Amino acid sequence: MTTLPEMPCAEFVERVTDHLEGALSIEDEQRLQDHLAACAKCAHYLQQLRDTLELTGELREDDVTPEMRGELRDVFARWRAERS
Amino acid sequence: MSALRPARDGGEPDGSERRLLDQLRSGDERAFDRLVSLHSPGLLRVARTFVSTQAVAEEVVQETWLGVLRGIDRFEGRSSLRTWIYRILTNRARTRGVVEHRTVPFATLAARELGEGFTAVDPERFLPADHDRWPHHWAAPPRRWDTSPEAALSHAETLRLVQTEIAALPPAQRAVLTMRDLEGLDSDEVCAILELTAGNQRVLLHRGRSKIRSALEAHLAP
Numbered sequence: 307m308t309t310l311p312e313m314p315c316a317e318f319v320e321r322v323t324d325h326l327e328g329a330l331s332i333e334d335e336q337r338l339q340d341h342l343a344a345c346a347k348c349a350h351y352l353q354q355l356r357d358t359l360e361l362t363g364e365l366r367e368d369d370v371t372p373e374m375r376g377e378l379r380d381v382f383a384r385w386r387a388e389r390s
Numbered sequence: 391m392s393a394l395r396p397a398r399d400g401g402e403p404d405g406s407e408r409r410l411l412d413q414l415r416s417g418d419e420r421a422f423d424r425l426v427s428l429h430s431p432g433l434l435r436v437a438r439t440f441v442s443t444q445a446v447a448e449e450v451v452q453e454t455w456l457g458v459l460r461g462i463d464r465f466e467g468r469s470s471l472r473t474w475i476y477r478i479l480t481n482r483a484r485t486r487g488v489v490e491h492r493t494v495p496f497a498t499l500a501a502r503e504l505g506e507g508f509t510a511v512d513p514e515r516f517l518p519a520d521h522d523r524w525p526h527h528w529a530a531p532p533r534r535w536d537t538s539p540e541a542a543l544s545h546a547e548t549l550r551l552v553q554t555e556i557a558a559l560p561p562a563q564r565a566v567l568t569m570r571d572l573e574g575l576d577s578d579e580v581c582a583i584l585e586l587t588a589g590n591q592r593v594l595l596h597r598g599r600s601k602i603r604s605a606l607e608a609h610l611a612p
């Protein structure tokens with residue numbers, strides 16, 4: 307078995323999204339895992355990206371304003387009238 | 391959590407989707423209300439990435455729902471209902487953008503962004519290629535974020551920063567990141583809605599996410 311070329315930090319930070327997306331080749335995934343096991347700095351970088359994703363997800367607000375809801379009820383009523 | 395809320399990385403189950411469609415086709419207003427609650431907030435945020443004002447975005451969302459109702463009999467379920475609704479939205483938003491004279495087709499925007507050079511982290515922060523021991527390894531590693539109560543930014547301020555940074559992203563990155571990381575659509579859906587290849591979708595997502603992380607580091611660990 308040949309050893310895979312090492313993945314340096316500068317490459318890690320560009321591959322990390324493909325890693326999170328499960329889009330790396332088997333070899334590159336192995337290189338990334340090997341690097342992650344050896345490099346606390348990149349492990350920290352990955353954690354920061356995960357924190358970033360979590361913060362972004364918190365921006366999701368699920369309210370529809372009453373005005374908009376009212377207007378959409380009108381849209382629905384118009385459609386139902388068109389249909390019958 | 392409501393049973394109707396889609397999983398973060400998937401659509402609604404087929405059975406409940408079919409039931410919802412039947413109810414809608416029979417003119418059930420409550421079914422429409424549920425669908426509106428489920429998708430309108432996300433539709434609004436995505437619309438906002440295509441048009442200039444919140445008011446226009448709201449009109450686009452209304453037009454989208456009218457388009458959904460008018461097209462509901464033709465919907466065959468080849469994509470998930472959610473993907474189909476978002477495709478109607480992006481089509482309306484595009485038409486609207488043309489009227490507003492601000493559109494460049496999405497494919498052009500995406501191509502432009504993909505053609506630009508990019509590094510997730512300032513290359514100066516890595517050791518040079520000719521370093522005898524650690525070429526391309528961190529010289530200035532990621533700085534620890536202070537999220538304690540004494541931190542420079544409160545949690546609310548941090549969220550506002552993330553929001554501002556997302557708004558400042560180039561349009562294709564903003565659209566992809568909004569759909570993926572705010573609305574929780576999966577990559578297949580985003581590719582279908584925005585007509586992107588899987589690879590290009592990942593590149594745009596990567597760039598957007600990396601920029602938000604950098605901004606957080608700059609503010610939380612100055």
Ligand SMILES: [Zn+2]
Pocket residue numbers: 314315318341345347348349527528
């Ligand atoms: Zn590293």
